[in-house]
Amino acid sequence: MPGLPMLAPETKENRVTTLVIGARGSVGRHVLDQLSGAGEPVRASVRNPASAALPAGVPVVAADLAAPETLPAALAGVRQVFLYATASGTAAFAEAARTAGVEHVVLLSSGSVLLPSARGNAVAEHHRDVERILETSGLRWTPIRPLVLANNALGWASSIRDAGVVRLPHPEAATAPIHERDIAAVAVAALRDPGREGVSDLLTGGALISQRRQVDVLAEATGQPIRVEELTPAQAQEHFERFGPPEIAKSIVEFIAAAARGESPKTDTAQRVLGREPLTFAQWAAEHAGEFA
Numbered sequence: 440m441p442g443l444p445m446l447a448p449e450t451k452e453n454r455v456t457t458l459v460i461g462a463r464g465s466v467g468r469h470v471l472d473q474l475s476g477a478g479e480p481v482r483a484s485v486r487n488p489a490s491a492a493l494p495a496g497v498p499v500v501a502a503d504l505a506a507p508e509t510l511p512a513a514l515a516g517v518r519q520v521f522l523y524a525t526a527s528g529t530a531a532f533a534e535a536a537r538t539a540g541v542e543h544v545v546l547l548s549s550g551s552v553l554l555p556s557a558r559g560n561a562v563a564e565h566h567r568d569v570e571r572i573l574e575t576s577g578l579r580w581t582p583i584r585p586l587v588l589a590n591n592a593l594g595w596a597s598s599i600r601d602a603g604v605v606r607l608p609h610p611e612a613a614t615a616p617i618h619e620r621d622i623a624a625v626a627v628a629a630l631r632d633p634g635r636e637g638v639s640d641l642l643t644g645g646a647l648i649s650q651r652r653q654v655d656v657l658a659e660a661t662g663q664p665i666r667v668e669e670l671t672p673a674q675a676q677e678h679f680e681r682f683g684p685p686e687i688a689k690s691i692v693e694f695i696a697a698a699a700r701g702e703s704p705k706t707d708t709a710q711r712v713l714g715r716e717p718l719t720f721a722q723w724a725a726e727h728a729g730e731f732a
């Protein structure tokens with residue numbers, strides 16, 4: 440009939456449920472694998488599809504949150520989105536998602552927004568800003584709030600490979616790092632059951648472990664001795680400024696100092712949501728040992 444749009448019949452191939460934005464990311468990749476492993480229709484987005492290296496059979500689209508014109512095509516037919524908290528582009532994303540009829544967004548945020556020290560902490564403020572955009576967007580959204588990612592240890596990889604050393608402040612500072620696969624599993628629980636309670640609670644691994652002990656665990660996993668060289672807070676500030684702006688470096692140094700005072704919490708969120716013990720740092724180290732050799 441003239442004037443009526445032709446709608447393709449819904450088939451298994453075009454019934455896209457979830458768009459994983461940042462599907463090459465360490466958490467995003469596990470979200471993609473876990474959803475597709477559960478038989479859920481998924482679409483992956485990356486900024487540069489040429490370098491995607493994603494599993495065969497998963498539809499891949501180009502989408503850049505900093506380039507909103509890329510979003511409508513990526514979001515067409517999508518009901519849910521897994522989203523990274525990027526510095527810019529979340530407002531444009533929210534508008535594009537509303538226009539596309541997206542029903543639910545699961546945001547990888549940060550547990551730092553829930554800590555008493557959140558105010559004035561640059562990492563927490565960044566994530567809180569992104570959360571606020573989604574809060575006021577009219578979209579249904581669920582934040583996932585891990586506190587410390589186990590894969591922060593990858594920041595030690597080059598000095599371990601080059602000199603068998605890790606340089607850090609407060610070696611005895613203990614946190615409860617969480618494996619990226621467990622973060623993804625909590626995000627997938629939220630995606631598969633949008634009303635699921637508890638998924639936005641402060642998310643940590645199952646055990647407090649000092650930085651020095653993490654280094655020892657890496658040495659065991661790689662079979663190589665690894666030394667620790669302690670940095671003063673001023674040296675640590677300079678060290679972290681190599682990887683990001685001074686205010687982010689400052690918030691990391693302050694976070695480690697707080698952990699050294701015993702202020703980094705451990706929660707049972709992962710255990711409650713996943714119904715099993717979270718993966719340990721030793722499991723993470725065994726899986727990633729090749730990246731330190």
Ligand SMILES: NC(=O)c1ccc[n+]([C@@H]2O[C@H](COP(=O)([O-])OP(=O)(O)OC[C@H]3O[C@@H](n4cnc5c(N)ncnc54)[C@H](OP(=O)(O)O)[C@@H]3O)[C@@H](O)[C@H]2O)c1
Nearest residue numbers: 461463464465466485486503504505523549585586587588
């Ligand atoms: N480090 C911690 O202890 C900690 C604690 C709490 C929360 N977090 C959160 O966890 C995140 C890190 O997770 P991760 O290890 O999985 O990160 P990751 O491996 O570095 O991956 C980041 C992903 O974000 C995507 N991305 C970045 N900018 C984008 C843009 N403009 N448009 C579209 N996609 C974009 C990247 O896409 P491409 O593949 O296209 O490059 C990449 O896939 C942090 O950013 C932070 O928000 C971290």
